[in-house]
Amino acid sequence: MLAIDCAISGLGVAVVRDGACLASLREEGRDQAARLLPAVASVLRDSRLSRNEVSLIAVTVGPGSFTGVRVGLAAARGLAVGLGVPLAGLVTTSVLKAQAVARDRLVVAAIDSRLGDWFCAIGEEAAPFAATTAELAERLRGRASVIVGPDVGPLAAQLAAAGVDATAEVASVDPVVVARLGLGSGVEAWRVRNESEGLPRPLYLRGVSVTLADGARRTVD
Numbered sequence: 001m002l003a004i005d006c007a008i009s010g011l012g013v014a015v016v017r018d019g020a021c022l023a024s025l026r027e028e029g030r031d032q033a034a035r036l037l038p039a040v041a042s043v044l045r046d047s048r049l050s051r052n053e054v055s056l057i058a059v060t061v062g063p064g065s066f067t068g069v070r071v072g073l074a075a076a077r078g079l080a081v082g083l084g085v086p087l088a089g090l091v092t093t094s095v096l097k098a099q100a101v102a103r104d105r106l107v108v109a110a111i112d113s114r115l116g117d118w119f120c121a122i123g124e125e126a127a128p129f130a131a132t133t134a135e136l137a138e139r140l141r142g143r144a145s146v147i148v149g150p151d152v153g154p155l156a157a158q159l160a161a162a163g164v165d166a167t168a169e170v171a172s173v174d175p176v177v178v179a180r181l182g183l184g185s186g187v188e189a190w191r192v193r194n195e196s197e198g199l200p201r202p203l204y205l206r207g208v209s210v211t212l213a214d215g216a217r218r219t220v221d
Helices: 032-047 066-083 092-099 133-140 153-161 175-184 187-197
Strands: 002-005 011-017 020-027 057-060 087-090 106-112 118-122 129-131 145-149 166-170 208-211 217-220
Touching: 002 032, 002 066, 002 175, 011 032, 011 175, 020 032, 020 175, 032 066, 057 066, 057 175, 066 087, 087 092, 087 175, 087 187, 092 106, 092 118, 092 145, 092 175, 106 133, 118 133, 129 133, 133 153, 145 153, 153 166
Parallel strands: 002 057, 057 087, 106 145, 145 166
Antiparallel strands: 002 011, 011 020, 106 118, 118 129, 208 217
């Protein structure tokens, strides 16, 4: 199967068969729209698989960067339709939680929204939410936690300063984990879900922040 991630920053692509990674690639930087499909072609070539051997595509649907989520999901939807295979949509925070190493603590996934708060998901709670550092501290008070995600060092330090027992695990989304989580439900289960619900949609926790011609910023739905 093929896995794609562009949800936070940069891009990640992996090809996995029976849970084993055949090839993967992770690139940082912008311009995912221009670089994603060449990256997919490169990883397929390195895996020695043809496009027709792909049985499932998995993609992160958010929360994260508005542009990144749309680029990754649009490419994944197009490939799934073109290849006639199911598309698995994975929540970004769920992928990050699955990557956590410190299982003796409450696992908290956190993604910097770049707007003064964080997209978070706590423990077994499936639904992500947006919270300021102070709001997150209140929810975690009294619980030893590990904060997982990109650039979470400062957040863990601020939580610790607020009296929360928090440590950081800095991690980008691993496309191999995206693939394995997608495979966990089974190819046919995703096919049935796509047929009944349609292809996965982006998961946004707020409207889009845009910059107007006069330099002012506003949020639109």
